[in-house]
Amino acid sequence: MTNAIALTLNGRTVTDRVEGRRTLADFLRDQQGLTGTHLGCEHGVCGACTVLLDDKPVRSCITFAAAVDGAAVTTIEGFESDALMAIIREAFSEAHGLQCGYCTPGMLIAVRDMIQRGVAETPAQIRLGLAGNLCRCTGYAGIVRAVELANARVKAPRPVA
Amino acid sequence: MKPAPLEYRRARSAAEAIELVQSSAGQAKFLAGGQTLGPMINLRLAQPDLLVDVSRLPELLQVKREGEHLLVGAATPHAAFEDGIVPDVANGFLARAASGIAYRSVRNRGTIGGSLAHADPASDWPTALLALDASVIVAGAKGRREIPLTRFLTGAMTTALGDDELIESVRIPCLARGARWGYYKRCRKLGEFAYSMAAVVVDRERAFCRAVIGATGGAPLLLERTARILAATGGWLPGIEAEIRASYEADLAASGMMLDEYDRHVHGVSIIRAAKDALQ
Numbered sequence: 001m002t003n004a005i006a007l008t009l010n011g012r013t014v015t016d017r018v019e020g021r022r023t024l025a026d027f028l029r030d031q032q033g034l035t036g037t038h039l040g041c042e043h044g045v046c047g048a049c050t051v052l053l054d055d056k057p058v059r060s061c062i063t064f065a066a067a068v069d070g071a072a073v074t075t076i077e078g079f080e081s082d083a084l085m086a087i088i089r090e091a092f093s094e095a096h097g098l099q100c101g102y103c104t105p106g107m108l109i110a111v112r113d114m115i116q117r118g119v120a121e122t123p124a125q126i127r128l129g130l131a132g133n134l135c136r137c138t139g140y141a142g143i144v145r146a147v148e149l150a151n152a153r154v155k156a157p158r159p160v161a
Numbered sequence: 162m163k164p165a166p167l168e169y170r171r172a173r174s175a176a177e178a179i180e181l182v183q184s185s186a187g188q189a190k191f192l193a194g195g196q197t198l199g200p201m202i203n204l205r206l207a208q209p210d211l212l213v214d215v216s217r218l219p220e221l222l223q224v225k226r227e228g229e230h231l232l233v234g235a236a237t238p239h240a241a242f243e244d245g246i247v248p249d250v251a252n253g254f255l256a257r258a259a260s261g262i263a264y265r266s267v268r269n270r271g272t273i274g275g276s277l278a279h280a281d282p283a284s285d286w287p288t289a290l291l292a293l294d295a296s297v298i299v300a301g302a303k304g305r306r307e308i309p310l311t312r313f314l315t316g317a318m319t320t321a322l323g324d325d326e327l328i329e330s331v332r333i334p335c336l337a338r339g340a341r342w343g344y345y346k347r348c349r350k351l352g353e354f355a356y357s358m359a360a361v362v363v364d365r366e367r368a369f370c371r372a373v374i375g376a377t378g379g380a381p382l383l384l385e386r387t388a389r390i391l392a393a394t395g396g397w398l399p400g401i402e403a404e405i406r407a408s409y410e411a412d413l414a415a416s417g418m419m420l421d422e423y424d425r426h427v428h429g430v431s432i433i434r435a436a437k438d439a440l441q
Contacts, residue, residue: 001168020169020212023203042162043200050266056240057266062199066169067192067214110266131351132264 003066010034010078018065025049027065028075036076036105040134047133050106051075057113076105085112088150097146099137107133111147120151164202171214175221175300175327178213183302183325185211191327192216193236196263196271197279221274221329224248229335235274235297235328243268250335251293254342254362258289261344264352274328277310280380282317283354288375289344291383292360295333301326314380340364343438345431357424359431361439363391372436374409374428377418384412387432397440405436 002017009032018027025042028034028051037060040046044062051060052074079085088111091097098104107130114120114129126147127140135143169192172178182189187210192198194216201207215221221236224247231250241247242259249255262268262276262285276286277297287310296309301323313321322328336342346358358375370392372384386408394401409432413425420428 003169020167021164021202023164023199026163043203044196044263044267045200047264047266053269056269058270059196059266062195062203063270064169064192064195064199064212064214066171067195067216069171113265128351129265132266 003069005066005069007068007070008072010074020064020066022065023061024051024053024063024065024068024073025060028060028073034075034077038102038105040102045132045134046103047106047110048103050109050133052078052109052113057109074109076108079108079112082112084115084154087153088112088115088146091150091153092143092146095146095149096142097138098135098142103133103135107135107143111150114147115151115154120147123148162203162205165205165208167202167209168211169214170211172218175215175218175329178215178218179300179302179325179327181211181213182327187211189213191278193221193272193275193278194238194270195275196267197275197281197284215327216272223330226250226335227332231333231335232298233273233331233333235277235330236272237274239268239271239273239276240265242273250333251362252336252338252340252342254289254293254336254344254360255333257342257344258285258360261285261346267352273331277313277331278320278322278328280314280316280318280320281354282378282380283356283358283376285346285355285358285375287314288358288360288373288381290331290333291381292342292362292371292373293333293336294369294371295331297328298330298332299323299326300329305329307332311383316380317378319380334367334369336362336364337366339366340369341439343435343440345434345438347427347431357427357431359428359435361391361432361435363439365392368392372432374432377420377424377428379418382412382416382418384409384432386412386415387436391436391440394440397437401440402433402437405433409433 006015038048040048049061189211190209192212222234239259291310343361355376372387375381
């Protein structure tokens with residue numbers, strides 16, 4: 001038996017049918033072709049699959065697709081015209097906040113939420129906030145610098161060159 | 162891994178949820194945030210035939226003051242305590258306990274009722290809420306009953322909840338304004354399940370004092386002798402640490418709980434640090 005769902009996905013209305021066991025992550029990747037959402041551990045530990053559900057970050061690997069009926073979901077593909085995400089993306093690039101990039105979609109979505117909530121003010125706070133997003137390449141130093149940079153730019157926008 | 166096949170149903174009311182679980186031919190589970198059940202299902206440690214989603218039921222999302230208690234809907238997510246959306250009737254203890262649960266993206270989904278129903282010894286709410294003398298209000302086919310956590314938490318991942326009973330709300334006593342608390346948690350990595358934890362509440366106005374250790378492998382343990390020492394002391398005075406250590410050892414011995422030397426030491430450090438936070 002499948003469940004009919006209707007949701008707002010990256011701003012557009014989507015209707016589909018999903019198996020009860022279908023996770024939100026698999027629904028996004030396999031049924032919607034949104035492969036920017038990455039699956040690392042598939043049990044809620046690594047954070048690579050983080051998406052926004054009704055504007056709050058959640059782990060799409062341990063959220064059932066059927067449970068998001070009627071909700072709004074934003075994946076990494078849905079931030080193309082988001083000014084805050086543009087700043088974070090640029091900072092990650094500049095400060096070497098990624099190497100292989102597998103964890104990056106989840107990192108970016110988690111960091112955007114941290115900056116919005118005002119909990120990315122110090123390196124210690126950034127490390128605390130990102131404890132649930134694992135990166136196996138960078139050793140985190142570049143990521144922490146990228147978040148510091150992004151947060152500083154959000155607070156005091158750079159003058160236009 | 163991927164979940165084994167299962168059926169997902171969203172209940173329109175608590176009564177319908179109970180009915181669905183009760184009438185299921187196979188194994189049926191209530192699903193709230195799914196932040197513990199989800200991983201278990203993905204790892205196929207749990208293979209329910211039916212999940213009944215109760216996460217959006219209005220009766221499980223109410224928060225109201227009832228005299229000297231706060232009644233919190235079971236589907237209230239941890240983040241609502243962290244952010245102060247739920248009034249912190251325990252002088253900051255609720256926010257402190259909630260904010261240490263896993264990671265923000267988990268706290269946005271995971272619920273207080275789900276955490277209690279699951280009763281992982283290393284999770285935060287069982288230990289924290291036992292220290293506050295909270296109780297749960299559960300609904301089942303035979304009606305409602307209230308169960309204090311002292312009787313609800315019976316062992317590791319084991320509760321007094323019947324198979325078709327649903328936690329509707331959690332009743333948390335309000336602390337007096339001058340009441341103090343301490344909470345100490347030991348994890349090797351931030352956000353991990355705790356290796357050891359301890360909670361202390363000292364509320365002299367209400368003549369209430371509790372000391373609890375968690376993450377022991379069984380249900381959180383009430384340390385009654387230790388609580389009496391904490392109630393009687395005038396503060397973090399010279400000699401109090403040795404007294405707490407001795408009473409903790411006596412409480413452990415009386416409980417019959419078997420802990421190896423290392424675990425006994427680590428839990429002892431946790432209770433001393435929690436007590437120090439509460440008394441200093």
